[in-house]
Amino acid sequence: MLVALSIFFVFPFFWMFSTSLKSYDDVFAFPPVWWPSETLWSNYVDLVVELPFIRYTLNTLFVTGMTLIGFMVSSSLVAFGFSYFRIPGKKNLFRILLITLMIPPQVTMIPQFVLFNRLGWIGTYLPLIVPPFFGGAFAIFLLKQFFDTIPKEFSDAAKLDGANEWKIFINVYLPLSKPAIATCSLFIFIWTWTDFLNPLIYLTDDRMYTLSIGLQQLSSSRMTAWPQLMGGSIIMTIPIIILFFLAQKTFIQGIQVGGIKS
Amino acid sequence: MPVSKARRREIKIGVLFLSPWLIGLGVFTAYPIIASFYFSFTHYSGLSAPRWIGMDNYVQLFSDPLFGKAIYNTIYLAIIGIPLAQVLSLMTALLLNSKVRFLSIFRTLYFLPSIVPAVAAALLWRWFLNPQFGPVNLFLETIGLPTPGWLTDPAWSKPGLILTSIWGIGGSMVIYLAGLHNIPTELYEAADLDGAGKIAKIFSITLPMLSPVILFNVVMGIINSFQSFTSVFIMTGGGPENSTLVYALSIYRNAFQFYRMGYASAMAWILLVITSVAVFIVFRFFGRYGYFGGTEQ
């Protein structure tokens, strides 16, 4: 049964891959061409030739890496703040956090741009990599919920041993939240890696562009270079798949160890 | 009652931990949000200076037939799509939490759709749901079921979108997997000693322990569903006959194609109100049902 379901999930991905190897016309063939008779690996070569693919990849790695570090470090601190401490007005602050998630980005886009413009950051990577260091609502929310599941007994025990809040954070909460942290990091990575609009708006030098913008360059005004676009999309997903495999280790560990032991 | 030294200290340190976000809020987040609220009361093209018109945008919205359509479509997709997605992703997470061979491979496969760039996924599914030669209808035909028009039929376009979104449940599934890991095994062992069956264990242990995570997934599901834009933009453009005109698409059009940023801002803030009401209800529901191992909410 698991196998049947996996076909449902994998099939479109397989289709992307086979499309990336087709000739342009084969993409639209009906009845559909499941696997091209002539696998054009040259489509992938086209990607590197047409675009400064390596540079775009490095740019994207830089932006994603910095963003990831920023979000994870700051958000875990803030999530701990929300979860562990009793602070007057905490409920309202948390509501504000959720509200920041609930506003559609289309209407905050322009004022946000104006803000960064006044700071003089347009044309640099700063609008993309600095705000993450001040926490991300999604990550804070996720991590707080996970921190909430950690039984109080653990931190009480650590307090008895003389640990202060910082030590509790580092030695109790963080280790117990490895799956949550791995998951959160994964999502942030995916979101930033494939983000198109934010790099587009804030970067002015096309040498600084990221992969998602670069892939747009493959199409002319009336034709989209489907095989190459699919190929580019697949290459973009490879790092994510690798990360996912690595992240899974934390889950597997859990299963073998059997969850939290008192 | 005087606040004790220890209490004051707790507050001080707590705020210290919260400070990165508080600073970020003041510096980066507050201005755009407040600005968009202000714009909702103006006539603003997004380019030149906004002109104050009071409640006109809001008044105009209530007589705009497309506004009602957008709300209806968005809520329809949310009410059907979110519970479906959550139940399915939780079930698959439970399935994948057991000891099965090649577990990590299955997990990766199920997660794959969530990482395919949104544009590629939308294009793929537009082909999949093609009424005459998309795989979905070909499959339905082989098992003898009727083949709806999916994205070409106003009555079936939303179900088509829901089907597409189910393909992406790998995301919340992974979060459930992480949550399941955190449940102490002793609880299960104790239940086994009491002779509890599988179903009983799920309802008495798993779900309550998972409730903060379920809460998270449902709330994020609501927020994401209300703001969902890219797949509709690519797959249907709001049609046919506005049957898939979702709220975010309408906001986008008003903001960038019609140069009615003020109107779009009004729409955004109404969405905010609706979302908070929905989220508030969800919190109430799970707050009572749930168990929180750590400190209180």
Add this chain to the structure above:
Amino acid sequence: MKKRLFFVMGFVLVCVVVFSRTEITFWYAWGGDEGRALVDLVDEFNRGQNQILVRPVFVPIGQGEKINATLVGSSTPDVVTIWDWMVVPLGESGALRELNHFLDLAGITESDYLDGVWDYGSYRGKKFALPTTLNTYAFMWNKELFREFGLDPDHPPANTEELDRYAQLLFREDTRGNIRRLGFLPNISHIYFYVFGGQLWDSQTEEVTANHPNNIAAMDWIASYYQKFNLQKIRVFQATWGEMASSYNPFYRGQLAIQEAGQWELLFIQEFARPDFEYGVAPFPAPEGGREKVAYLNGSFWAIPTGSTAPDEAFAFLEWLTAPSQSARFAAALSNIPPRIEAINDPAFQNAILPNMEVYLDMLMDGYVYFFPTLPVGLFYMEELNQALQYVQSGAKTSEEALDDVQQAIQRELRKYQ
């Protein structure tokens, strides 16, 4: 010794100042081969003179998210590429420079351009942008199908009544009731508004005329196609159509016998259709009392943002880029039509002309040319018309009701801009 050093340094400094170039940024939106053709032109410009260095940057226009955001900021590019519906909103809000005095100085006037193009992208006499290249649409039919059904392959229907008859004749359904071929399906509705003698905008009174009686008549005619052949079946049929830019284009495959075709179709047919595919091109047939040779014009534009720090250099570059020879070459690369008459006559364009292009050119030079009104409300008018068409197709509103509603909606929006 010191004195000589001083002189050498002074000399170097003078050289640097004299020979340094003003750098301007040029945002272009074409990818693929088209983008390359443009970058080649830019290189040629840079090599050909020493005062200005143009830096081309690829910026996908989309719906203007980046354009709008950047133009309210302080560091803008010097030349931008934008869609036609963006010109007036951006211009009227002060984001783009008026080009009138630049054009006067350069001696470029209305007569340099095809009829009607000078007003395209202007609002109340102010020119905020220059057209890059133009598209126009004509009536294209499948000669082989005509022959098969006893219709003269070399003569298109003479008027809309004949077109209706042809469409009915060429229609084919299979035994399960699925459509297999449509004779004709009107797609760009406002073309028919003009063909029937109506209009979207009265440039004399500067008023919207969405509910012009001839528009309503045209809308009724369009709706009749969706009623005759069944709206839902048409939608399902359309979902079976292959990609336009491929050999599966429904027109090449005989799924659609007659279509509205932009001039770039000539190139697509050459690239994707069978070598022996026979087709004909002509202006749209009109009803009695309607307009013959209606040519709908659209295209993209180049503009100079107000925030540009080098507007004179920017215009100098634009002047070169839109000069006949360059315009001809760029248009040929896109299989579009250059907006200036001299460019059309330039050998670079003439030599690239494909068979049947004369029909399009004739429509532009000799026919009734119109463009979708460029207004401060952007795409709103077009979207309202789409909505109206959908209401009429499904029978929810009559043509008159639908277009009256459009009229009111646009008028109300425009009043906000007064």
